[in-house]
Amino acid sequence: MHSLAEENYLKTLFSLSNDKAEVNVNDLSKxxxxxxxxxTSMMKKLATKKLVHYESYKPLRLTEKGKKEAALIIRKHRLTEMYLVEKMGFGWEQVHEIAEQxxxxxxxxxxxxxxELLGYPKLDPHGSPIPDKNGKMVWSAYSKLSECKKxxxxxxTAVINxxxxxxxxxxxxxxxIGLKLKIKSIEPFDNSMVVTYxxxxxxxxxxIVCERLLVEK
Amino acid sequence: MHSLAEENYLKTLFSLSNDKAEVNVNDLSKxxxxxxxxxTSMMKKLATKKLVHYESYKPLRLTEKGKKEAALIIRKHRLTEMYLVEKMGFGWEQVHEIAEQxxxxxxxxxxxxxxELLGYPKLDPHGSPIPDKNGKMVWSAYSKLSECKKxxxxxxTAVINxxxxxxxxxxxxxxxIGLKLKIKSIEPFDNSMVVTYxxxxxxxxxxIVCERLLVEK
DNA sequence: AAAGAAAGTTCGGTCACCCTAAATCGAAAA
DNA sequence: TTTTCGATTTAGGGTGACCGAACTTTCTTT
Structure with missing residues (x-):
């Protein structure tokens, strides 16, 4: 359906859109x-395919169709990571590159x-949600570790980025994932946390680390 | 290392070389x-990479290096087929297309x-040998069913092409694979065989079928 | 051996995807 | 408001992998 290059643009644009409100050409480029x-030229191409809304000098936005396509690619990525870890015995830090392919x-x-073999998992080994067959992705009500109190x-429950x-x-x-930890103190100067587990x-x-760890209480 | 296109040329040339003595541009093309x-132009390119011996108007031949590269791709293909059948429960007629990717x-x-998970298999689900990590491929002393007598x-033991x-x-x-059968008669007109099992x-x-079935006695 | 057919090559083109350099836009600073 | 500068687009090029048309070589047939 789509070329390898197109899929990578879609997927990356989707991910960036989840991280921040406005995604620029520059962000995607980097x-x-x-x-x-x-x-820019790929964005124009994807626009003709109705996968992104493209207007010169404006932030990039995926169309609904584009979001769905992107979510389905991410679904494949996360299912693969899960499979590699659960069924093939890879470490969770090894699987990204393989899943990327x-x-x-x-x-x-x-x-x-x-x-099916994985039993229809909802989360990948990094704790990120796996979109369903229709491209719907449900984030549980996680909060960032950095937002917690002493x-x-x-x-x-999850690791982002x-x-x-x-x-x-x-x-x-x-x-x-699954580790329980207690916040001993928070350093006001740099917002670093001292934790025990x-x-x-x-x-x-x-x-930086605390921003990337999602937790539940 | 090599592009997708290059890998496909190498693999296909290797396979055709096993089927017949001389492989022409036309054969590969088809x-x-x-x-x-x-x-033609890809052959020239592969020649500069020392993967094929190329001379105008002559049959195509892989170099030793080319044979090794090709065998390693076929190794990946056959391991994958084996894995899909043995570990994921696919039917052997479904796996070719997926392994191709x-x-x-x-x-x-x-x-x-x-x-490792497959226990270092020697044959793929179609009975074809899996080249080892060095690209060495050992064909057992199989004969074609078509060469057997009444x-x-x-x-x-294997299925080819x-x-x-x-x-x-x-x-x-x-x-x-593994089925034992007895040759009841051979029709001289079209070399078809009547067998029981x-x-x-x-x-x-x-x-045509008998040419493609490899057997041992 | 000459003609015709088949196989192979050469020679422009196309398309996808990438680049650099130069022009242009827009937002923040002067 | 004008300047300035980063972000963006435009213009022009390059490469890999494909094609058709036309030409050449080799094989086959007579």
């Missing part, structure tokens, strides 16, 4: 590692089978 | 569904893991 003029496989049977005890470096960092601190007595997490 | 001028995934860990009792139609045909006759008492197989 994230994809593709120069702005190329991004497998998400472009064209075979609904293949992904339906994964879904003394709170919370359970980590996953990069391999970040995942390695979490592993090195033995932090994983299971295996660590006083671990300091920077604000 | 098999790939790509016009001859395009094939997954064979291009770039991740040695991914295929190493498949190999009265022989043989076991089917698999197409979905052919696999469906075999399924419809309940013919599968397990569930069928007198099944007629055309020469």
């Amino acid at each position: 994230r994809l590692g593709i120069k702005m003029p190329t991004v 497998i998400e472009h496989i064209q075979s609904s049977e293949f992904f339906a089978k994964m879904d 003394g709170d005890t919370v359970k980590i 996953t990069s391999e470096e970040f995942l390695k960092f979490l592993n090195s601190r033995e932090i994983h 299971d295996k660590r007595n006083a671990e300091t997490l920077s604000q | 098999r790939l569904g790509i016009k001859m001028p395009t094939v 997954i064979e291009h995934i770039q991740s040695s860990e991914f295929f190493a893991k498949m190999d 009265g022989d009792t043989v076991k089917i 698999t197409s979905e139609e052919f696999l469906k045909f075999l399924n419809s006759r309940e013919i599968h 397990d569930k069928r008492n007198a099944e007629t197989l055309s020469q």
Whole structure:
């Protein structure tokens, strides 16, 4: 249906749109590692396919159709990550790169089978929600660790904006989905938090890290 | 390393070379569904990469390097087919198309893991040998069913030149790898064979079918 | 051996996707 | 309000992978 390049633009635009209200050509360009003029022309192309609303000098917006297509690609990505971890024994920090490629496989049977074998999971191994077959994605009512108060005890349910470096960092601190931790103190100067859990007595997490950890109480 | 297109040329040239002594531009062109001028120019490109020996108007030959690369792609294809059948529950006639895409995934860990989970198989679900990590492929001493004599009792060990139609045909006759059958008679006119086995008492197989079934005695 | 057919090559073109350099727009600062 | 500067688009190019048309080589047939 769509080319590999188109799928990557769609998916990335979708992800960026979830992170911030307005996504610019520049943002997309940086994230994809593709120069702005190329991004502009691809946006025009996707606009003719009714996948994005494009107006010169305006922020980029996906159409409903575009959102659905993008969500379906992300569905494939997250199902794949889940499968790699659950059924093949990969570590959660290894699977992103492989899933990045497998998400472009064209075979609904293949992904339906994964879904079935995994028992129709709702979250991927990083805790991000897996969109359903219609591209609907339901975020549970998670809050960011950075928004919690001193003394709170919370359970980590998801990790956002996953990069391999970040995942390695979490592993090195033995932090994983499902971990319960207590907030000992919050440093007013840089908003870093000192937390205790299971295996660590006083671990300091920077604000950047706290922004990326979703928790429930 | 190589582009998707290059990989497809290599793989196809390798397969055709196993079927017949000399492979022409025309053969490759037909098999790939790509016009001859395009094939010619790709051959020149692959020649500069030392993957094929190319001389104008001469048959096409892979270099040793080219053979190895091709075998490694076929390894990925066949491992994938095996995995899809054994670990995901697909039918053997469904897996070719999916494997056709997954064979291009770039991740040695991914295929190493498949190999491990499958217990380092030697044959794919169609009975074709899986090249090893160094691109070495060992064909057992199979013979074609079409080369057997009246009265022989043989076991089917592999299927060559698999197409979905052919696999469906075999399924419809309940013919599968491992099946033992006896040759009742051979029709001299068209070299078709009448065979008996397990569930069928007198099944007629055309020469085309018999050419594609590998057996051991 | 000459003619005709088939196979292979050469020679422009096209399309997708990427680039740099230069022009233009728009928002924030002077 | 004018300047300035970053963001954006336009213009022009490049490469990979494909094509058709026309030409050349090789094979086949007579």
